Amino acid sequence: MDITNASSSVPNSSEKIDENEKTMDDSYDEKIKAPYVGLFFDSIDEAKNYYEEYGRQNGFCVRRRSSNKTKIGVDEVTSVKFVCSREGMLCRHLLKIFDRLDVDKIPQHFILRRWTKGANKFRSIDEQAEQSSQDCSTTFRLSHLCRKATQMCCIASEHPNLYKKSFGRN
Known part of the structure; x- marks a missing residue:
């Protein structure tokens, strides 16, 4: 070699x-x-x-x-x-920052509707469908009227005067 x-x-x-x-x-x-x-x-x-x-x-x-x-x-x-991986979740670190900055209330844009108290009270309806209700089927109009009537009944049930007026009693 x-x-x-x-x-x-x-x-x-x-x-x-x-x-x-x-x-x-x-x-x-x-x-x-x-x-x-x-x-x-x-x-x-x-x-x-x-x-x-x-x-x-x-x-x-x-x-x-x-x-x-x-x-x-x-x-x-x-x-x-x-x-x-954090999509849709309020990061716990952000809550610590709010605490340090003495923020007492979480800003509204961080709160999802499904977390609120009345989230399932009424179904939300698309504004566009509401505006074009003349072109909709009878079933859609009936559903919309029932939903509005239920909303009015819920509001009336919370106040005795409104409850009595809904039956025509003063």
Whole structure:
């Protein structure tokens, strides 16, 4: 074995190692581009990895919110919705900030309607449907009238004078 030949082959192998290290270091420093509408992935796992890495780089976790499958029998996933892991929840850290700032009442835009006392009292109706009630079916109009009558009865039941007037008694 010739020492000159062995020493000449060593630098080449170390150069290859340096190139590999550069590639690995570059991939860690490379920032993932922000997602945009129309972004396409070949698989759901690829999309999951992309959003998890993007979230990690930007300081949040990602979770699967919902997914859609094809019709019965195939069970092939057609779409998946990934969201921030805190989506829809008031973060406990924000409550601590409110406490430190002496905020006594949580701002209204943080409170979901389903958390309120009268959330299930009346069904809300779409304003557009209410305005175009002339074009609606008899069933829709009857449903709307029943809902309004129930609302009026609930209000009248809270006040004795209104209750008596609803029966025509003074």
